[in-house]
Amino acid sequence: MELYRLGISELKELLDKKEVSPKEVLDSLFKRIDAVEDKVKAFVTVTRDKAYEMAAKNTDGVLSGIPLAIKDNICTKGIRTTCSSKILENFIPPYESTVTSRLLEAGYVLVGKTNLDEFAMGSSTENSGFFPTRNPWDLERIPGGSSGGSAAAVAADECIGALGSDTGGSIRQPASLCGVVGLKPTYGRVSRYGLVAFASSLDQIGTITKSVKDAALLMNVISGHDPLDSTSAPVAAPDFTEVLSKDIKGIKIGVPKEYFIEGMDKEVESAVKDAIKTLESLGAIPVEVSLPHTGYAIATYYILATSEASSNLARYDGVKYGFRAEGKDLIDMYMQTRAKGFGSEVKRRIMLGTYALSAGYYEAYYKKAQQVRTLIKKDFEEAFKQVDIIATPTAPEAAFRFGEKTDDPLKMYLSDIFTISVNLAGVPGISVPCGFTSNNLPVGLQLIGKHFDEATILNVAHAYEQSTEWHRRKPEL
Amino acid sequence: MKKYEAIIGLEVHAQMLTDTKIFCGCSTKFGSEPNTQTCPVCTGMPGVLPVLNRKALEFAIRTGLAMNCKIAPYSRFARKNYFYPDLPKGYQISQYELPICEHGYIEIVVDGEKKRIGITRIHMEEDAGKNIHEGDHSLVDLNRTGVPLMEIVSEPDIRSPKEAVEYMKKLRTILRYIGVCDGNMEQGSLRCDANVSVRPVGQEEFGTKVEVKNINSFKFVERALDYEIKRQIKVLEEGGTLVQETRLWDSGAGVTLSMRTKEEAHDYRYFPEPDLVPVTVDEKWTEDIRATLPELPDAKRERFISEYGLPEYDADLLTSERALADWYEEAVKSGGQPKAVSNWMMGELMRLLNEANASIEDCPVKPAQLAGMLKLIDKGTISGKIAKTVFEEMYKTGKDAETIVNEKGLVQITDENAILKTVDEVLASNPKEVERYKNGEEKLIGFFVGQVMKLTKGKANPKAVNELLRKRLKEQ
Structure with a gap:
């Protein structure tokens, strides 16, 4: 088997036993990238030279010699970090994000920075300021988003694993659409220092991998309190690999009735229901639960996320770094820079958020949305009194075609209908492959856990993965 | 002509004397080369996050306690959004709905009368940088960006420019006593904006409020307020109406000039800062800080x-x-x-x-x-x-x-004989004055004392000189 096909844990074993060298791994991987990247277009920047340099260092870290891809909204010192935006097209961070610092200590090798919807705003990677990424399962279709580059790179075996970020489903939805494993940890579990902010109270860095075990391995490296991020929780992280093989007998799985609604894609529905049956056969107990405020999640999310974004993106003003357009005076320079530097979805969200925060509207929008957010959080707290985890579809449908939803933002926003509540509540969620549509497009199962209980969803996801073959299927490229 | 009274409230910005900035580890030293005290956090790089300097929080609490405020057990930061080149993030991290200190007061003495001026609130925020304009372009120095500030807001309890000056002086004294601010108005570590209105004496409601900015010395506090109060009274006396606006004190011309009206006021779109967890202060810590107050x-x-x-x-x-x-x-x-x-x-x-x-x-x-x-x-x-x-x-x-x-050799001469010798010398060489003294010009005693002191280079005991002179003059 080609080395590029391997996941982190398999490759780690070979590297640890010195059966292969980091250089051989990279040779194999870049051969793969050279062969398929033109079709997939997962990367904004491929860091070939840097990768060989890093691989030559031979550390004894747990990820020594493991080639990973990093979403291009996570700052890497000295390596261009664009957020797939023209406004940061030439931005080279003078500092390293906490997650990549931890990966560096663990000896990882950076293969490249992956494409995303500009500033992580989107669900298809069509909003990239540079080019769209294609779904390795069907190059006519979108890979999901916003971490579409990372998900496609993992699915196309252009890297061994990847990091993404998830504000409303941006890891789980593309993982689902690309047939890989995507984990969004609890808000506060992983430091956000160095993650270019979209919506600070919702953003969370997570993993996109070829298996659940790989997710656990990466989580062991990137989790834990960071003094540079005061919203990172001072909660000790367990060894996530240790709990993977626990028996899941007796685990109660909540199935929220609000997530299985009329009009949803039949193939997705049946794949997810089959997955729940599989879990039942492994000893888990399905229980119907209710998350009554689910219907308000999208509206709530798009008020809060855009409000925060309108402020977070104010720094891109042409003064200090990034793109600057000439203007006849200061105000004109600001306007020209932002008009030319940002894409239309980013501008739409900045305007929405600015409006929601404006005097006279704040109470009706932002404040109200915060109150609803509390109710959504309570929904989960109530449900978790009865069950250990919650199972839902990750996305309402499999990968759609390019351009299918670009003219209708609302339709696009609905792609995240099953993932958004998880961010609002701050709980962890994982998407694992659970079947294919008749078009041979992957479908994902989402497992949602209690605050800081990634261990249980990883455990159940692993048990499911071990008893199915979905994650072994590879797209033909 | 009606009699008017002024209603004044002051908003004072005090730079805290912490060694490092409020949300990063950069030095707060004044006067360094531009942009040498900066880091990714205070320059607003993409992806950075603020972390609250605990010393700044302690200083704010210290100030609140010294000004008789209630210390909020739960407060939080908010973002104040506006675009300006010296504000690298496009927002200032400040406090809005839930400040760290509220409901305090300080006492001033004006014309012998004690008066209490209420403190509405004290909140923490970060300073902005500095724009430097050179010919056709401008440069930005971000050394000051992120230096911790306290905004101390008074109640509209001040009734005259003189009271305002006393209030500012007392505020400065307290800040310096407790070591949280050097109180240097000229260097900008203490800055003052004033809300001023006037109303006819006896009227309950406040008049139209005008904010006067850029008052940066003690001298100007009195002058700017004096000017503004007179201006407002003049407008009313001439039958005009005042507009709610922000005016800038022009110290060169000695006038306040309109900067923007209420309609042109910024909408800062405040909202809770999601990058910082709410600030919680337990009572024990507050009491520990109180115990260290001088x-x-x-x-x-x-x-x-x-x-x-x-x-x-x-x-x-x-x-x-x-x-x-x-x-x-x-x-x-x-x-x-x-x-x-x-x-x-x-x-x-x-x-x-x-x-x-x-x-x-x-x-x-x-x-x-x-x-x-x-x-x-x-x-x-x-x-x-x-x-x-x-x-x-x-x-x-x-x-x-x-x-x-x-x-x-400055020891005082107290030896009577030694002094007497000089006394005699002086009397002998000034016979005319002695005569005049005897004829009743007793004030000449001062002249004789002066002469003796001169000869003894001031070392003679003045009391002894006086006594001996009178004695000798009587004897003559």
Whole structure:
């Protein structure tokens, strides 16, 4: 088997036993990238030279010699970090994000920075300021988003694993659409220092991998309190690999009735229901639960996320770094820079958020949305009194075609209908492959856990993965 | 003409004396090369996050306690959004709905009357940078960006420019006493904006409020407010109406100029800062901080009056600076008579410090040395007059009074025979004056004393000289 096909844990074993060298791994991987990247277009920047340099260092870290891809909204010192935006097209961070610092200590090798919807705003990677990424399962279709580059790179075996970020489903939805494993940890579990902010109270860095075990391995490296991020929780992280093989007998799985609604894609529905049956056969107990405020999640999310974004993106003003357009005076320079530097979805969200925060509207929008957010959080707290985890579809449908939803933002926003509540509540969620549509497009199962209980969803996801073959299927490229 | 009264509230920005900035580890040192005290956090790089400097929080609590505020057990930061080149993030992290301190007051004394001025709130925020305009372009210095500030907002309890000045002075004194701000208005570590309105005396409702910005020295507090109050009264007297607006004090022209009206006011779109967790302060910490507070100026002033029997004027002046008060108490502790120490400090010491443009901290004379000199006066070793010369020498050289007196032979002549000899000399060489004295011109005694003192180079004991002169004149 080609080395590029391997996941982190398999490759780690070979590297640890010195059966292969980091250089051989990279040779194999870049051969793969050279062969398929033109079709997939997962990367904004491929860091070939840097990768060989890093691989030559031979550390004894747990990820020594493991080639990973990093979403291009996570700052890497000295390596261009664009957020797939023209406004940061030439931005080279003078500092390293906490997650990549931890990966560096663990000896990882950076293969490249992956494409995303500009500033992580989107669900298809069509909003990239540079080019769209294609779904390795069907190059006519979108890979999901916003971490579409990372998900496609993992699915196309252009890297061994990847990091993404998830504000409303941006890891789980593309993982689902690309047939890989995507984990969004609890808000506060992983430091956000160095993650270019979209919506600070919702953003969370997570993993996109070829298996659940790989997710656990990466989580062991990137989790834990960071003094540079005061919203990172001072909660000790367990060894996530240790709990993977626990028996899941007796685990109660909540199935929220609000997530299985009329009009949803039949193939997705049946794949997810089959997955729940599989879990039942492994000893888990399905229980119907209710998350009554689910219907308000999208509206709530798009008020809060855009409000925060309108402020977070104010720094891109042409003064200090990034793109600057000439203007006849200061105000004109600001306007020209932002008009030319940002894409239309980013501008739409900045305007929405600015409006929601404006005097006279704040109470009706932002404040109200915060109150609803509390109710959504309570929904989960109530449900978790009865069950250990919650199972839902990750996305309402499999990968759609390019351009299918670009003219209708609302339709696009609905792609995240099953993932958004998880961010609002701050709980962890994982998407694992659970079947294919008749078009041979992957479908994902989402497992949602209690605050800081990634261990249980990883455990159940692993048990499911071990008893199915979905994650072994590879797209033909 | 109607009588008007002014309603004034002040918003004071005080730069905190922390070593590092409020949300990153950069130095807060003043006057360094532009952009040398910056990092990814304070320059607003993509992806960075603020972390609250605990010292800044402690300073805010310290200030709140010194100004009789309630310390909020739960407060939070908010973002104030606006675009400006000196604001790298496009928003200032400040506090809005839930400030750290509320409901306090300080006391001022105006024309002998004590008055309480309410403190509405004190909140923490970060300073912006500085734009430097050069010809056709501008440069931005971000050294000051992120320096911790406190905004201290008063109630509209101030009724005159004079009260405003007293309020500012008291605020500054307290801030300096508790060591949270150096109070330097000229360097911008203390800045003042004023909300001013006028109303006819007897009217309940407030008049239209005008915000006056850019008042950056004590001198201008009074002048700017004076000008603005007169301007507002004039508008009303001429039958006009005032508009709610922000005006800028132009110190060169001595006028306030309209900057923007209410319609043009910014909408700052405040919302809770999601990058910082809410600030929680437990009572124990508050009490620990309270325990480290020094004696505050009002209490010290009262004590100086009761303990040392000082007049109010002396007590006011000596407690206006903590270092001054400490110096005073040390001198008294070293044996100086309280009123004498006060007189010497307010007189000679202040004069010499002012001449040298020095502060009490740099005073070359130690408190015990002043006490030592006062003892020499008490013992009659030197006269009060000679003491002035001695003190100047002490200030110049840092030597003890006794050393100087011995080195320079300034010991007072108290030996009657020695003085008598000089007295006789003086009387012998001024026969005309002696005649006139005898004919009733008794005020000439001063002339004779002066002559004796001149001949003895001021060393003769003035009391003895006086007595001996009168005795000899009577005998003649």
